Amino acid sequence: MTLAQIIANLPALVVAIPLLLAPVAALLPFAGLTWALAVVGTGGALFCAVMLMGATAGGKSFSYALGSWPPPWGIEFVVDPVSAFTVLVMAALAFIATLFARTALLAEIAEADTGKAYSAWLLACGGLSGLVMTGDAFNLFVFLEISALSSVILIALGAGKDRRALIAGYNYLVIGAVGATFYVIGVGFIYAVTGSLNMADLAERIPQVPQTTVVMVGFGFMMAGLLVKAAIFPVHVWLPAAYAFAPSAVSALLAAIATKASLYVIARVMFGMFAGVPDLAGFAAEFILVPLALAGIFLGTILAIYENDIKKLLAFSSVAQIGYIALGFGLASTAGLAAGFIHIGNHALIKGGLFLAVGCYAVALGSRVNLGSMAGLGRRMPITTTAFLVCGLSLIGLPLTAGFISKLYLVRALLEADMIAVLLLVMASSALSVVYLWKIVEVLWQKADGEAAVTEQPALYLPLWIVAIANIWFGIAPAPLVDGAQRAAMYLAGGL
Amino acid sequence: MRDNPILRVTAKILFAPIIVFGLYVQFHGDYSPGGGFQAGVIIAAAFILHALIFGLEAGRRLVPGWVNLAMLAGGVIVYGGVGVAGMMLDGLFLDYNVLSYDASKGQHYGIILVEFGVGLTVTGVMLALFHAFAGFAEAHYKPSSGDKNGERGS
Numbered sequence: 032m033t034l035a036q037i038i039a040n041l042p043a044l045v046v047a048i049p050l051l052l053a054p055v056a057a058l059l060p061f062a063g064l065t066w067a068l069a070v071v072g073t074g075g076a077l078f079c080a081v082m083l084m085g086a087t088a089g090g091k092s093f094s095y096a097l098g099s100w101p102p103p104w105g106i107e108f109v110v111d112p113v114s115a116f117t118v119l120v121m122a123a124l125a126f127i128a129t130l131f132a133r134t135a136l137l138a139e140i141a142e143a144d145t146g147k148a149y150s151a152w153l154l155a156c157g158g159l160s161g162l163v164m165t166g167d168a169f170n171l172f173v174f175l176e177i178s179a180l181s182s183v184i185l186i187a188l189g190a191g192k193d194r195r196a197l198i199a200g201y202n203y204l205v206i207g208a209v210g211a212t213f214y215v216i217g218v219g220f221i222y223a224v225t226g227s228l229n230m231a232d233l234a235e236r237i238p239q240v241p242q243t244t245v246v247m248v249g250f251g252f253m254m255a256g257l258l259v260k261a262a263i264f265p266v267h268v269w270l271p272a273a274y275a276f277a278p279s280a281v282s283a284l285l286a287a288i289a290t291k292a293s294l295y296v297i298a299r300v301m302f303g304m305f306a307g308v309p310d311l312a313g314f315a316a317e318f319i320l321v322p323l324a325l326a327g328i329f330l331g332t333i334l335a336i337y338e339n340d341i342k343k344l345l346a347f348s349s350v351a352q353i354g355y356i357a358l359g360f361g362l363a364s365t366a367g368l369a370a371g372f373i374h375i376g377n378h379a380l381i382k383g384g385l386f387l388a389v390g391c392y393a394v395a396l397g398s399r400v401n402l403g404s405m406a407g408l409g410r411r412m413p414i415t416t417t418a419f420l421v422c423g424l425s426l427i428g429l430p431l432t433a434g435f436i437s438k439l440y441l442v443r444a445l446l447e448a449d450m451i452a453v454l455l456l457v458m459a460s461s462a463l464s465v466v467y468l469w470k471i472v473e474v475l476w477q478k479a480d481g482e483a484a485v486t487e488q489p490a491l492y493l494p495l496w497i498v499a500i501a502n503i504w505f506g507i508a509p510a511p512l513v514d515g516a517q518r519a520a521m522y523l524a525g526g527l
Numbered sequence: 528m529r530d531n532p533i534l535r536v537t538a539k540i541l542f543a544p545i546i547v548f549g550l551y552v553q554f555h556g557d558y559s560p561g562g563g564f565q566a567g568v569i570i571a572a573a574f575i576l577h578a579l580i581f582g583l584e585a586g587r588r589l590v591p592g593w594v595n596l597a598m599l600a601g602g603v604i605v606y607g608g609v610g611v612a613g614m615m616l617d618g619l620f621l622d623y624n625v626l627s628y629d630a631s632k633g634q635h636y637g638i639i640l641v642e643f644g645v646g647l648t649v650t651g652v653m654l655a656l657f658h659a660f661a662g663f664a665e666a667h668y669k670p671s672s673g674d675k676n677g678e679r680g681s
Contacts, residue, residue, distance in 0.1 A: 032615050044619035053608035054600035098613075098621040150600075243675075 038082070042095035042108040045079035045118060046164055047070055050157035050177075058149040058287040062133055062142050065149040066133045072153045073126040076160060080122035081116070088113040089517055094166065102166065103229035109166035115374075117295045118163045119515075120376045124383045124498075126231035126285035127154045129493040131387055132280035137277040138394045140188050148188055152284070154181035159193065159292040161325065168304070171226045172215045175260065178292070179207040182285060185278040193399065199272035206269040210259030213252050220249030230304050238307030253300055254319070262295035263320075263357050264327030267350045271334075274346035279390030282342060287383030289352055291375050298360050298368065302523045312364055320361035325453065327354035328460045334466040341392075341400045344467060345385050348426065352378045358457070359441055365517075365524040366444035372516035373440050376436065377425070378431040384422035391415040391492055393483040402474050409475035411485050414492050416475055418499035423468045425502040428461055432506040436513065538580040545573035548562050556642045557635060563642040567649025573648075575657050583672055595654050604650025609640045 037044065052072040056065045086093070092111030096102060133151070135341075140148055158178030165171050180507060183204045189196030220226060224245045225236040240246055270290070274282045301312045319478040331351030338344040356378065359371030392400045392415065409416045425432035438461060445454040503514050529535060549570035554653025556562030610621040623637025629673035 032611075036614055036617065040614045040620055043614070045612060047607065047620060051604070051611070054607075057600045096619060099619050099624060128603065210656040 040095075041079045041082050041086070042110050042164055043097065045083060045122070045334055046157050046161040048075040048079070048157070049160070053150045053153035053157065054265060056153055059146055063133075063147045066129075068138075069129050069152055070126075071138065071350070073122065073156055076125045077119075077122040078090075080119040080160075080213055082173075083115045084119045084515070085153040086110065087112050087518075090522060092522070093239070103227055103232035106170045107166040107229065107231075109231070110164070112515070112522045113299070113487060114163050116515040116519045117291065117375065118160050121152070121159060121163065121288040121291060122156075122377050124379045125284060127494045127497055128280060128284040128287060128383065131283060131390065131491065132395065134488055135280040135390045135394055136278055138397075139280075140191050142389055144188065147449070148185070151181040151184040151188075152281075155185060155284070155289075158289055159189075162292040162293055164179055166230050168218050168221070168230055168233065169215075171448040172218065175211050175468070179203070179211060179260075182273075182289060182411045182497055183207070185281040185285070186273050188281065189277045192278070194277050195272070196276035199269075199276040203269040203273045206259060206266075210256045210266070210461070212256070213259070214256030217249045217252030217256065219442040220245050220252060224249075224274070230299070231303050234306050237305060243308075246308065247311060249307075250305055250315070253393055254315060255298070257297045257300065258323070258416060260290075260292050260515050261297055261352055261357070262350060263356040264323055264330055264350060264354065267327065267331075267353070270350060271281050271343050271346040274341040274349065277339060279342075279386070279393045281382055282299075283386035283390055284318070286345070286386045287379045290349070293358070293378055294371070296355050297357075298371065298523060301343060301360070302363070302368070316361045317364040320357050321453070324354040324357035324361055325456055327351060327357070329463075330461050332463045332467070336463065338467075339401050339403075341389050341402070341405065341471065341491065342386070343444075344471075345382065345389065348464065348467065349378075349382055351464070352382065352426075355437065355441060358453070359444060362444050362448050362450075364448060365520050366440070366447050368520035368523055369419045369513075369517045370437070370440040370444045371510075371515055372519045374437040376512045376516060377437045377502075378434055379500050380498055380505065381422055381425045384495060384502060385419065385426065387495040387498060388419035388422065389470070391495060394491060395487070395516060402462075403468070404507075406474050406477045408485075409472075414486050414487050415495065418492065418495045420472065421499040421502055423472070425506065426469060427465050427476070429479075430506070431503065433502045433504075433509070433512075436509040534580050538576055542577055543606040545570040545576070546570055549573065553637070553642065553646050563645025563647075564649055564663040566642075568653055569647070571650045571653030571657070574654055578657065578661070583658070583665055587658070590654055592658075594651075595658070596642050598647050598651030599655060600651075601647070602631050602651065605644030605647065606641050607636055607644075609644070 042273040049072040052068055056068045059065045059068060078445055087110060092109065095107065095110065097106045106147060120150060135147065137149060155178050158174050158181060162171060162178060165174060183200045187242035188195055200408060204263035221233065224240045224242050225233055227233050227236055228447060237246055259266040277285065301315060305312045305409055328351045331347045331354060335344045335347035335351065339349055356371045356374045359367045389400050392405055392412070395412060396404055398404055425434035428434040428438040441457065445457065547549035549566045552561040552569055553563060556566065565665030574586065574590055603630040613622035613625055614620055623634045624630040628638045676678060
């Protein structure tokens with residue numbers, strides 16, 4: 032394939048490279064070879080994502096007609112500042128998680144399963160990128176299924192270490208399927224009154240539909256399904272167990288990218304597809320998204336404070352962090368959307384980093400990481416622990432870390448919207464998150480009873496440090512990420 | 528069930544016609560009802576019937592696990608390969624028009640190849656599902672009587 036052909040097909044390739052390498056990975060014999068293929072797949076996707084980001088500089092957007100069938104008849108992939116930004120964040124984190132997976136995955140699953148594991152891994156990466164790229168409401172459902180089913184496989188792979196992974200995977204399968212079904216029922220309602228499935232076409236047709244009740248019901252079903260997928264309180268119940276019992280590398284991958292794609296879709300549906308009926312989207316934002324986000328922020332933080340198992344603790348913290356993103360979107364303003372997208376990027380870095388660090392601990396200890404087993408690890412694994420601390424401080428939102436930038440823009444958006452009460456709640460929850468982080472830090476430097484020697488492997492801590500340095504980098508020089516997020520917000524808010 | 532002559536003879540007679548019917552559905556998929564999904568299920572049904580009558584072990588001898596995996600993955604690779612071929616011929620992903628000098632011929636080639644990939648994968652998936660569930664039953668609920676192949680007595 033020549034370079035010109037690659038450039039012309041970047042939007043398809045960002046999804047197709049991982050998707051098409053997945054069956055090849057299932058056929059390859061050696062664990063090292065399948066890992067190399069996964070690196071090629073996610074690396075190729077990252078390259079395409081970078082190129083796409085460059086192509087949308089200055090707020091440009093273009094459409095890619097799959098099979099040369101022009102939209103609205105065919106399926107189109109949409110490249111605009113919003114999708115390019117999200118897909119770049121996801122591709123970057125997926126690539127780093129893949130680098131990490133080589134040692135981490137082999138430590139936790141049987142070697143014979145690695146081919147199939149990387150196959151599911153690549154499918155998940157491709158499916159989630161497809162979710163972001165597609166401009167077709169039904170095609171979105173297909174990608175939703177691809178990513179969900181492959182995630183279930185990845186989660187269930189944790190069964191070699193802990194049988195509870197099977198229950199966690201099964202729960203996600205059932206709850207995720209209900210979510211996807213709700214979404215597709217909603218699409219059915221909308222299709223019944225508009226006769227179109229193309230998102231851009233729907234945005235024009237929906238305001239002209241006389242049957243407003245049908246539109247409302249369709250919107251309700253779609254949002255309900257997407258809220259499940261994005262794990263927004265109170266339909267987050269699948270998430271803690273899924274992240275806690277999956278293999279460490281999988282937890283890092285899913286925590287960094289899985290819910291981000293669904294959050295992006297929520298923004299796309301509310302402010303893109305239903306931009307023509309601002310009352311409906313505005314109502315949903317103000318009276319559903321904002322209260323649920325606030326409840327999730329507090330519940331997630333409080334549950335994290337009382338949790339003993341570190342992966343589960345971080346998963347509860349994810350529920351809270353997803354709440355911050357949803358809160359930004361719920362403000363339904365350009366500043367709010369920008370805050371949401373900034374936190375999509377930063378939270379991927381923060382939680383990706385934290386789960387990578389816990390993965391390092393898990394491999395070194397060879398057992399579950401909880402407050403008891405990680406006692407004194409700070410002295411025994413200084414390199415890993417320093418990176419863990421950097422990401423942890425970023426999670427709290429300390430200045431000079433990426434997390435601070437997120438909080439800053441969220442606070443500014445809240446001030447702009449005159450929501451002082453909500454602002455105080457956000458500040459309070461931030462303070463609360465110090466509690467669970469401090470709990471971990473305290474234990475890390477405790478004196479342990481039996482200090483067995485543990486080794487730190489560069490293959491594990493180097494990917495972790497890339498993320499940790501990114502956390503500091505985007506705290507000191509946030510311009511690239513903030514600009515990308517703000518362009519995305521402005522592009523979406525054009526329809527507000 | 529292999530001891531029952533009626534079942535055995537019926538299975539032997541039906542095995543080939545089911546596959547032929549499957550192929551018929553497969554290759555008519557591009558311009559009449561049918562296609563890879565339906566054909567894959569029909570063809571897999573022939574092999575599942577064989578395994579039901581003659582035992583799981585015989586089914587595994589007929590379609591070994593690695594063949595099954597190759598079908599599963601190979602179908603997706605064929606499908607994706609058509610997409611990539613479209614790109615390499617200066618078209619877009621899954622663009623069938625560029626597959627031949629004539630656009631409508633290209634559409635024909637494209638859909639037949641894609642449906643072939645779908646059929647291959649669906650056959651593989653059906654067989655994999657069957658063997659996964661049946662193998663599970665075999666491993667966990669083995670009848671205690673002297674049935675060597677582990678399937679329930681007829």
